Amino acid sequence: MLKIGEFSKLSRVSIRMLRRYNEVGLLLPAETDPITGYRYYSEDQLPAAGRITALRDMGFGLAAIEQLLATWKEPVALEAILDAKQAQLQEEAALAQRRLRALETLRQRLRKEDNAMDYTVNLKTLPQRQAACLRMTIPNYDQEGTLWQILMRETAHLDLQPDDPCYCSVTFHDGEFKERDVDLEAQKTVRGQYPDTEHVQFKLLPPVTFASTVYQGPYEKIGEANAAVAAWVRDNGYTYDGPAFNIYHISPHETKDPEQFVTEVCYPVKKADT
Structure with missing residues (x-):
């Protein structure tokens, strides 16, 4: 049998934590002297102490560790x-x-003194175009990739012919920024006619006139690009005219380096009434 100090050295668990494990019933001493109250541990308990330490290092709390140890032999x-x-x-x-x-x-x-000056805003028009479209409500914006995964999976057997140029974009249908349950639509422009799939519809999209700017870098920079477009809309006598969308010129599909992403933020606009 090992005294608590000896067991502490061998297990690399502090005496304070061993006492805590005892209090919550996670690792009980093998024996306790009824007279002195001294705790003694068995060498056979060292593997259990090691498992507890490993699980704590993974971020599990004591309650979760107790559950894990109880199911240790249930794969x-x-x-x-x-x-x-x-x-x-x-x-x-x-x-x-x-x-x-x-x-x-x-x-x-x-x-930089004025980062917004780095952005050039242009007025553009996209003509009528055929697109594979997938619209879904997803938990948050960071999971946008889910739409593309479903779109690619469901159309893989259709041998889609990309348009020239091919635009891959996402439209933000909510009228506000939302922290959860966001309504997004992924669109990829294609040539030809194809049957709809379970989630993907093929649509003829109408022309759209929009103010846009292109930036390179991680998506966290989008706020700066939005500010540049907003300033242009204000200064040039336009108003917003439909849901915003992003065109992804270089996306995570082409590179895993966020610094290489190239994104065009687009806001449909029309001339303000005078």
Whole structure:
């Protein structure tokens, strides 16, 4: 048997934490002296202590660790818990990466006196065009890629012929910025006629006149581009005339480097009444 201090050294778990594990019933001493109250641990408990430490390092709380240890010999239940934790950690990592990019974007902005001057806004018109369209409500804007995955999967067997030029865009149908349950429509311009699939419709889109600007870099920069377009609309006597959309000239489909993304932010407009 091992005294608590000896077990602490061997397990690399502090005495304070061993006492905490005892309090919550996670790792009980093998024996407790009824007279002195001294706790003794068995060498056989070292693997359990190691599992607890590993699970804590993965971010599991004590209650979750207790559940995991209870299902340690049930592979299906254990795998489900680990899968859920992996998804959580991936989401947290993605959030941290977005925050780091936002931080770097702010650093770059602080190095310039007026970053909006870097954007050239143009008035354009897209003619009538045929497009594969998929409109869905998804949890948030960061999951926009889900639309493209479904669109590509459902049309893979149709051998779509891209238009020339081919525009891949997403229209934002909500009249406001929303934190959840966002209404988006992915559109890819194509040549020819094709049957609709479960989620994809082939539409003849009407012409649209819009003010737009192109920027390179991560999507966190879109606020600056929007500000440049808004200033142009105000200064040139136009008003907004329909839902905004983004055209993706270089997207995550072509590169994994956010600094190489090329995005055109587009706002349908018309001349203001005079």
